Amino acid sequence: MATAMRQRFGGTVFRFSGETARIAERLDVYARIAKLRPSTAIMPVRPVGAIRSDFERALLVQDSKRAEALIVELRNTGRLNEENLKYLDVRLKAGLGLWPQIARDHWLIKTLADLHMPGQILADLTEALYRTYLDDLEASGNSAALLSAFEQQIAKPYPRLFATRHGVKTPRVVKAFLLFECGRAQPSAQILADLAALLPPDDPGLAVYKELTAPSVVPIITATDQNAADDAFDDGQFDRAFAQFLALPLSKRSVQRLISCALVIGTEETRLALLEKIDGASSAFIQGLAEPIRLKIEGLRSIGDDLDTTAAAKITGWMDWAEKLSCNTYLAEVASAVEDMLTWDVTSFAQNEALSRRFVTLLGNLNNEAATAARRAVPAIYNAFFSSGQAANHCTKLIGTLLFDLIVLDEAISGTDLELLSMLLSQILTVGVTTKEYGSLLQDLEDVQRRIGSYTHLAWSLDVCEMLAIAPVPSNDGREARLRLFLHLVSQTQGFAHRLKRQDLVPFEFLCRDFGLDPEALGAIQSPERRGVDIETPDLSGKKIAIYTLAEAAGRRAKQALEEMFPGVSVDINSDTVATARLASLAKTADIFVFAWKSSSHQAFYCVKDAWVDRDLIMAGGKGTASILRAVLNFIND
Template identity: 45%
Template sequence: MSPSHIDWLEQFYAAPNGLAWSHISDGTEPAAVAEVLRPWLKLLSDDSNTGPVILPFVRAGVVTGWYAVARNPDHTDELRDLLMAWFGFTRLSRFEATTAAMSDPLAAILRNAFRGVVFRFSGADATANHRIGSDLIALAHLLSRKPHSTAVTKRPIGIIRGEFDRALLLRDETNASILLDELKGIGRLSDENLRYLEVRFRAGLGLWPQIAHDHWLIRTLSDLLLPPQVLSDLIEALYRTHLDSIEEAGDLDALMGAFSQHISGRYPRLFASRRGIRTERVVKAFLIYEYGQALPNQKIISELAELLPQADREQSLFGTICRPAPTAATAVDYAAEADVAFDDNQFDRAFEFYLAGPAAPKSLGRAILCASFIDTAEVTARLATYLSGAAAIEEQLSPNLKLKFDALMGRHTEPAAGDVAVAPPPSSTAGDWLSWARDLRQGIRLPLPADASITWAASAVLQDPKASLEFADSIGVLSSDVSLARQAVPIVYAAFIDDLSMVTSAKPIAINLCMIIAVEEGLSKVDLALLYQIAVDLIASGMSTAEYVSLIDIVIEVEQRVASYSHLAWALDMAEAFAVAAAPSDAARGARDQFFHLVVAKAQTFAHRLRLDERQTFRTLARDYGVDATSLGPLTDISVQGDGEILPDLSGKTIGIYTLVEAAGVRAKAELETMFPGVIVSVNGDLVATERLTNLATSADYFVFAWRSSSHAAYYCIKDAMKGRDLILPQGKGTASILRAVIEAVQ
């Protein structure tokens, strides 16, 4: 045994534990205790084994409970799932994750040794503990035969980054944190790239104030040539935090003042170039910035105004900004204005002024430098046109400038080759997406640019039904390229899928994204959650029979592969999503029923592990699907309650549930009030911080935040009102996920 292990084992096997380490080391512990202890000590002594640490607690020579901890904190969820799969709640009268506040000295010893969550569990009586001990002996022997890894293989950065982006799309902070740590652990990322990931992590989770108030982070990053996504995240965080409320009030003078005080005055270099970003708040920020110049550039303002939704252009505040008062009719010295902007690192402005003025070697050279910084296809095309009209002056450029221009052209032009489809010219805003999709069909498998969702015009594809269908059909080939699919799926989802208002032309794209996710091997919980999210978006948008049946077929195929107790909440949430929404036809209802019957059939194999809330959910779903609950056998038998399902008395307690999925909130309320007589359950779905929401978060004994279905304004309101108390965070939107999270919290 490693000396480092002996140090904490000597502390663990001392009072209040009824067994001393000295008795273990000299072999004089009771035989019944040795039988359940020795296999786990043997596993612990094998440093190549990555299995958990599970040790008994002894009173009067008898084992009365156990403590368990993962050797690697990242494997805590796996340990919880393992214990639940091995025992189920029916075998345990107590199973809980300990915290520092519990003042459990034995748990504290293990927590300090392994830096992870420590679980403690036991049976209802000596007989139950004897059965648990026998099962743990079998588990230890099984883990001892598990093949050891001879080397740790680090996954490719692209695969990890794809999963990281998927987790952020789902606001899954737990998995995103794990994946971020994995990216950091690779050791191949620079300090700048690690900072970029931290910004993306906060922005992806909607933690905008954490970015906006981190002055030195923004100040440091603003001096760098930022990737467009990072630039977009920083400016959006600043806008949301400092300008959203002022814009809503419609006070232009206050907006300009706050913009200067909090944003442009502090971080002027963020506005060197928009670099093709189309994110609404970023476009607004650059509009305000240009409007505030002594000589606003009308072309820049016009181009930015075209990127805003029509409703924003028509409102009085941005209507004024988009149509500034004409300046005095004085001659403009374009070269001088361009040089001032260039020297101030205002490259968008400098480029426009250089192209508006007469061609000269200096202006051409600086225009090339501006275009290299801006680095978009549109600017490259305009520069090429400008240079074609000044061939004589172009010859005077230095070799270095010519190389820069050639490199720029190489990045943003694509030569025609035979019958290969050529991307539309820069004037066609759908060109980037369609060009990439057509390349896929031609066997040219290029990764999507990481910033495609914010720099390429997805709206142009969605507004053209033919283009949308072509794009949907083309991305289907991603199902045969796992690594490219991992990278592309979150980017395509972010660009084309809006869970609040999915447009009709996006449905074929969404269905093909589901298909691409479904065919991947080794589906993770993040993958399943993303599949669920897209499915819910599709169901809410309304589908034809063909679309509905296609989606059901995909979900059935996935359930066939992943059906297990650990994924039961996903299956139940999916069945509920189909049940609460109208099916378009009898054929669609038949397909929906087929999926539910598959979930029932698969669950029969682990029915003995089901908890009361899961059996109750099956009863509710049986009514939804018109099935006699008694025909489902043990899946719906709520009269039988195992020892581990003795629920605490919550009479007089209050449970608050925040969710934007009304049906799930209503169902969860009904189920919880049935399971916990006397409990008060209140459901809230306010989109922003309200007094009612604040009062509920303040007064609730338990507060459920269904974070995959909620707005972030509400999140901050709730966190402030909770004053340090922990939120209950379900792993999904549906009733089953909410119930599972509450049960685990109160037990």
């Protein structure tokens, strides 16, 4: 019997003997308990690279809840230690623009400065300190006060931060290292010149730093001696030590120290500079080096030869990365190389349309795993070319359009992706587009709208239509295309018109005026007044609503709508990019303050937050009229 059952059902066969009723009772109890046991679903563990990419996307659009959920997912992979978790916390706060929270956490910075930090974390910490303590002084043009504040607030408390720049080229990091060199007893002319050359020609602080590095301001030395190089190395100033040893004739001692510096700095540029210096030495000198030193030199040299294990180490810039990705080999190593993107130059792309077009062509023609790697790199590419207030131009617009296409091509589009599309669309339209480019953008938007059309994403759809309505249109074909998109949205909305609230209806009416449509075209999307329905409207007469947004057109439309809906209310708009007395006064006197944080400056946010004591700011989910109105009316109705 047991053999027959095993052959029929497989697995283990249990044989029971004894009192039948008692056995049946026990089996019944077991069956009932087993039925109560919750089902356990084994969730597949996603690749860490995919989670990191989603995390960076969430930070780009400042979606804190999504970013925190992704940190939990990363933690659940079991691959993070306490040090990694601290790095993620810094990255989260930096991505959300919480710079003062980072800068004023003294022991966090002190602890991390003693570790061998990734370049991104070094950049985040330095950026936070610079923004918090130096931005205003730089804007004032007072170079002496700037250097003094740097010494007191940054250099003296955290000297270990300036051991090495790890090749990071973001402007505030470069300026911080430049100030650190200026603050030394004998600044090096060569180091100052090398750092100053990394600053973009349109950097707002360029004049201040030219004044700071003038020989009449700091006692610059032009020569390098062995003692100065040794002192820099002993003090743990590896960038400075490497530059000074490199300028001196080679010795057995300097070779050993140059290798140590190169390993700590860890950039391809440093490795190549060291090997070039060693290759210029005589064979007799090389043979006279100790065996362990020669092995280290060969190890550094082999990094450039062994493509199988160090393909990423050879990548020196964005174009190099795109070319290697297009070769479709060693994809894991090449894809991971974007971790070094802070060391890659982007200014040449902004000045060379042919270079940008070549970059776009390479990434736009990828397939399979290489295309997936490119889509995962979207946050890194955006951060490199468009973050930190960098405005697009006709060259980088090509890269913005590529990123737009890469997101649209994703099989699933999340709310985070939609916000990123909106940011890219704003950059592209600001630069200006041709008729062909405009038509392609509208086709992509129609495709996206077909896939995401719902009440959940209605505010995003309305904000995009508004962006198109107020931006220049290159041709009549473009006007027809944007009208089709709006009518498509109207058609989709008919299916959930019963869910619409007043804050959803007003933007439709504004857009009808923009597109020259009769309000009857809205069908079931009608305001209570048009339907002849009386609704109770809160009395806001005598109240003051403040709106902060850098999208002034959206602010004006929101002001008009609110004043129409609530007679007697006063609505003030502010678009100051820095902390001003006017903005602080507005925050103190307003009854309701709505902050369009996706169209704002960090200095303005902290100005409002400090003045808006013990009250919650109303944070608009987007930067268009629909998002602002939805935020205000949701607050009033709650």
